[in-house]
Amino acid sequence: xxxxxxxxxxxxxxxxxxxxxxxxxxxxxxxxxxxxxxxxxxxxxxxxxxxxxxxxxxxxxxxxxxxxxxxxxxxxxxxxxxxxxxxxxxxxxxxxxxxxxxxxxxxxxxxxxxxxxxxxxxxxxxxxxxxxxxxxxxxxxxxxxxxxxxxxxxxxxxxxxxxxxxxxxxxxxxxxxxxxxxxxxxxxxxxxxxxxxxxxxxxxxxxxxxxxxxxxxxxxxxxxxxxxxxxxxxxxxxxxxxxxxxxxxxxxxxxxxxxxxxxxxxxxxxxxxxxxxxxxxxxxxxxxxxxxxxxxxxxxxxxxxxxx
Amino acid sequence: xxxxxxxxxxxxxxxxxxxxxxxxxxxxxxxxxxxxxxxxxxxxxxxxxxxxxxxxxxxxxxxxxxxxxxxxxxxxxxxxxxxxxxxxxxxxxxxxxxxxxxxxxxxxxxxxxxxxxxxxxxxxxxxxxxxxxxxxxxxxxxxxxxxxxxxxxxxxxxxxxxxxxxxxxxxxxxxxxxxxxxxxxxxxxxxxxxxxxxxxxxxxxxxxxxxxxxxxxxxxxxxxxxxxxxxxxxxxxxxxxxxxxxxxxxxxxxxxxxxxxxxxxxxxxxxxxxxxxxxxxxxxxxxxxxxxxxxxxxxxxxxxxxxxxxxxxxxxxxxxxxxxxxxxxxxxxxxxxxxxxxxxxxxxxxxxxx
Amino acid sequence: xxxxxxxxxxxxxxxxxxxxxxxxxxxxxxxxxxxxxxxxxxxxxxxxxxxxxxxxxxxxxxxxxxxxxxxxxxxxxxxxxxxxxxxxxxxxxxxxxxxxxxxxxxxxxxxxxxxxxxxxxxxxxxxxxxxxxxxxxxxxxxxxxxxxxxxxxxxxxxxxxxxxxxxxxxxxxxxxxxxxxxxxxxxxxxxxxxxxxxxxxxxxxxxxxxxxxxxxxxxxxxxxxxxxxxxxxxxxxxxxxxxxxxxx
Numbered sequence: 001x002x003x004x005x006x007x008x009x010x011x012x013x014x015x016x017x018x019x020x021x022x023x024x025x026x027x028x029x030x031x032x033x034x035x036x037x038x039x040x041x042x043x044x045x046x047x048x049x050x051x052x053x054x055x056x057x058x059x060x061x062x063x064x065x066x067x068x069x070x071x072x073x074x075x076x077x078x079x080x081x082x083x084x085x086x087x088x089x090x091x092x093x094x095x096x097x098x099x100x101x102x103x104x105x106x107x108x109x110x111x112x113x114x115x116x117x118x119x120x121x122x123x124x125x126x127x128x129x130x131x132x133x134x135x136x137x138x139x140x141x142x143x144x145x146x147x148x149x150x151x152x153x154x155x156x157x158x159x160x161x162x163x164x165x166x167x168x169x170x171x172x173x174x175x176x177x178x179x180x181x182x183x184x185x186x187x188x189x190x191x192x193x194x195x196x197x198x199x200x201x202x203x204x205x206x207x208x209x210x211x212x213x214x215x216x217x218x219x220x221x222x223x224x225x226x227x228x229x230x231x232x233x234x235x236x237x238x239x240x241x242x243x244x245x246x247x248x249x250x251x252x253x254x255x256x257x258x259x260x261x262x263x264x265x266x267x268x269x270x271x272x273x274x275x276x277x278x279x280x281x282x283x284x285x286x287x288x289x290x291x292x293x294x295x296x297x298x299x300x301x302x303x304x305x306x307x308x
Numbered sequence: 309x310x311x312x313x314x315x316x317x318x319x320x321x322x323x324x325x326x327x328x329x330x331x332x333x334x335x336x337x338x339x340x341x342x343x344x345x346x347x348x349x350x351x352x353x354x355x356x357x358x359x360x361x362x363x364x365x366x367x368x369x370x371x372x373x374x375x376x377x378x379x380x381x382x383x384x385x386x387x388x389x390x391x392x393x394x395x396x397x398x399x400x401x402x403x404x405x406x407x408x409x410x411x412x413x414x415x416x417x418x419x420x421x422x423x424x425x426x427x428x429x430x431x432x433x434x435x436x437x438x439x440x441x442x443x444x445x446x447x448x449x450x451x452x453x454x455x456x457x458x459x460x461x462x463x464x465x466x467x468x469x470x471x472x473x474x475x476x477x478x479x480x481x482x483x484x485x486x487x488x489x490x491x492x493x494x495x496x497x498x499x500x501x502x503x504x505x506x507x508x509x510x511x512x513x514x515x516x517x518x519x520x521x522x523x524x525x526x527x528x529x530x531x532x533x534x535x536x537x538x539x540x541x542x543x544x545x546x547x548x549x550x551x552x553x554x555x556x557x558x559x560x561x562x563x564x565x566x567x568x569x570x571x572x573x574x575x576x577x578x579x580x581x582x583x584x585x586x587x588x589x590x591x592x593x594x595x596x597x598x599x600x601x602x603x604x605x606x607x608x609x610x611x612x613x614x615x616x617x618x619x620x621x622x623x624x625x626x627x628x629x630x631x632x633x634x635x636x637x638x639x640x641x642x643x644x645x646x647x648x649x650x651x652x653x654x655x656x657x658x659x660x661x662x
Numbered sequence: 663x664x665x666x667x668x669x670x671x672x673x674x675x676x677x678x679x680x681x682x683x684x685x686x687x688x689x690x691x692x693x694x695x696x697x698x699x700x701x702x703x704x705x706x707x708x709x710x711x712x713x714x715x716x717x718x719x720x721x722x723x724x725x726x727x728x729x730x731x732x733x734x735x736x737x738x739x740x741x742x743x744x745x746x747x748x749x750x751x752x753x754x755x756x757x758x759x760x761x762x763x764x765x766x767x768x769x770x771x772x773x774x775x776x777x778x779x780x781x782x783x784x785x786x787x788x789x790x791x792x793x794x795x796x797x798x799x800x801x802x803x804x805x806x807x808x809x810x811x812x813x814x815x816x817x818x819x820x821x822x823x824x825x826x827x828x829x830x831x832x833x834x835x836x837x838x839x840x841x842x843x844x845x846x847x848x849x850x851x852x853x854x855x856x857x858x859x860x861x862x863x864x865x866x867x868x869x870x871x872x873x874x875x876x877x878x879x880x881x882x883x884x885x886x887x888x889x890x891x892x893x894x895x896x897x898x899x900x901x902x903x904x905x906x907x908x909x910x
Contacts, residue, residue, distance in 0.1 A: 098394070099597065299462070546765075548748075
């Protein structure tokens with residue numbers, strides 16, 4: 001039964017998921033575009049953000065402090081990672097990067113298990129945001145999700161400001177399209193890379209912290225979102241933050257609509273038990289089909305940022 | 309499967325002694341020596357196990373052989389063809405599922421719904437295993453046909469995406485266990501052989517592995533193999549020479565998928581279970597780790613890598629519950645500093661490039 | 663009797679606002695050595711890339727040996743006999759010199775879906791490979807890994823590979839690049855006898871080479887063909903002198 005309210009509600013869900021994916025994708029695409037580094041451990045930073053947010057919020061009873069702690073933890077972890085391991089991978093081929101960062105995933109998963117134990121953690125939604133807002137008349141929508149949408153869009157705006165209006169941003173744009181030139185211009189490349197990586201790590205940590213109240217915080221949560229994030233940046237175009245936003249919203253919408261509406265659509269076509277199975281498979285693969293379709297049309301993604 | 313008894317340590321010491329002797333031989337002789345030593349070890353393993361009074365050793369070794377097989381199949385396209393396929397688990401898992409589904413229906417006496425006719429499956433290995441290879445091969449054909457139109461990171465992502473699609477597909481099919489997987493109540497039947505017997509099963513796996521190694525060795529040295537290697541070294545140049553590169557890579561991809569399917573069939577028998585986890589991208593990652601750890605582009609390295617990784621897991625998991633925390637950094641160290649892998653270290657300059 | 667083996671018709675290729683090829687039109691006669699010269703940025707390398715198939719043109723047509731090859735991929739053109747050599751050496755780095763030439767020969771011997779025999783022991787590949795290596799002066803270097811060869815020797819190997827494919831027409835993008843005087847002369851002596859059997863389109867900066875080898879010269883300026891003629895005609899052409907040659 002497709003009503004306007006249902007459609008709008010799902011659209012907001014899609015928007016919220018899209019915004020979360022954007023937070024993850026922005027960092028990943030910048031790192032990939034500028035340093036040409038495939039970093040599978042990006043999902044681990046998300047996981048770190050979630051775990052730290054949960055623990056600190058529980059300890060201090062303040063979600064705000066929890067988020068700040070998550071940002072800090074993810075940022076520091078990211079920069080340490082960059083300094084110790086990732087730095088040596090910039091000149092290696094992608095296979096080496098994939099393997100080494102895969103090793104990092106294994107390490108972080110186990111580390112988290114040691115520090116926090118194997119059971120899942122839960123983070124409750126901050127009191128202020130537990131209610132609903134009647135954003136759409138007749139369909140109250142969870143305030144917390146609206147908060148995420150707002151936070152995500154704010155970050156997008158801040159990022160845009162950073163990239164367009166600041167010196168660091170200019171270097172980022174230049175670095176995404178002309179890596180060697182930026183180095184030749186005498187800019188401290190090492191520091192630029194560390195900063196870029198740090199920004200990406202913090203965004204991932206923020207995503208993890210924000211996701212906390214909505215999911216089970218457990219080992220392996222990073223990998224789930226990592227794949228989606230890669231799909232997003234492939235669709236959006238590697239190295240392009242604008243592409244990351246468009247790709248993230250696209251993926252978020254397609255995934256949400258798929259899960260929400262495919263079962264009912266399938267039920268029109270076949271009997272219920274088969275319909276549900278088929279719908280479940282179809283919605284899982286929907287975004288991959290989307291990725292394949294985009295790549296056929298534009299082999300380098302929608303907004304290709306870096307040459308070649 | 310937990311490590312049992314002191315045998316890992318003893319094997320380790322034995323290997324150290326061999327290593328010392330090995331490293332003093334000249335490079336060309338080294339390759340032969342390493343291979344022959346390995347072969348002898350594998351052939352005599354069940355007797356060693358009897359000597360050490362450790363029956364589990366054979367089981368673990370069978371597992372190593374199975375993963376060695378799938379690692380060899382990946383090395384074919386990765387080490388020789390330069391195709392970084394992050395979805396190899398899909399072919400492995402699918403081969404296992406073919407055996408699982410056929411056995412399931414045979415055991416339950418039900419017809420297979422999605423196939424024409426009234427087939428109730430079978431437990432005959434001579435039907436199951438080739439079918440597993442064919443089905444995996446067909447999947448490889450479809451995946452490869454689309455994926456090989458891309459390159460670089462896009463190729464990696466697309467192969468990964470396909471594996472994930474298959475993973476989600478299997479999870480959503482409740483008839484075959486869904487997320488919990490399917491138990492396999494009967495092992496495949498082979499005339500005159502009892503696959504329930506650990507030793508028989510071990511030697512079956514060994515024979516198949518050696519057969520595939522032999523075939524692959526000839527493959528990589530043949531005209532086809534040379535083209536494949538050329539594509540890895542300089543694809544642009546190969547195209548400029550007039551080679552329709554796509555066709556050769558696709559063929560290699562399909563062959564590789566078929567071998568992985570065979571390994572999957574063996575795995576289904578070994579663990580008497582199939583689950584979607586076999587197709588998860590992290591499984592593909594593990595297989596890739598084996599190839600790299602052992603040394604890619606040598607086929608024997610893949611065997612060595614599978615053995616090393618699985619043995620490391622056995623040994624480390626006996627020491628601490630959190631042994632996984634060492635695996636990550638070890639992998640990083642290998643990638644950064646020992647890129648040629650174990651085979652490269654053992655054989656040095658003697659490592660053949662074909 | 664005009665028998666153009668290659669016809670370039672109004673080829674255009676733009677990179678953003680820059681037109682690297684701007685309605686480029688010229689033809690190459692069978693069996694000649696045809697040089698393409700012009701100042702830096704005139705679009706010579708872009709032209710070669712479009713002719714070999716590595717770059718797709720925006721508009722225009724390329725006709726080779728009577729067929730319209732404009733939309734053909736690189737390997738298809740190569741199989742038809744249109745081959746190129748590279749300005750920056752492009753070899754198969756992990757193979758030996760002999761392996762490299764053997765791969766070129768193999769490409770001419772039908773398909774390579776042969777899975778069983780050891781290719782390195784295949785005399786139908788090795789013997790011709792050794793002969794060609796000898797012809798280009800690399801006789802003793804057959805078993806050397808390519809990376810151990812000097813730059814000039816690598817260029818010779820490039821040529822060997824190209825000869826091994828027995829092309830109908832060769833696109834040579836600065837074949838003497840990075841070579842010393844004697845090596846350049848050697849290369850010229852290798853290319854000269856090919857005239858008649860193989861048509862060559864040669865991009866070169868070295869005017870001595872151009873005037874020594876070429877039958878016909880086309881001058882490229884800003885993506886267009888400014889003039890085509892014999893070396894003497896070109897040398898005397900006032901437009902060309904103004905645009906490019908100065909007082910050569």
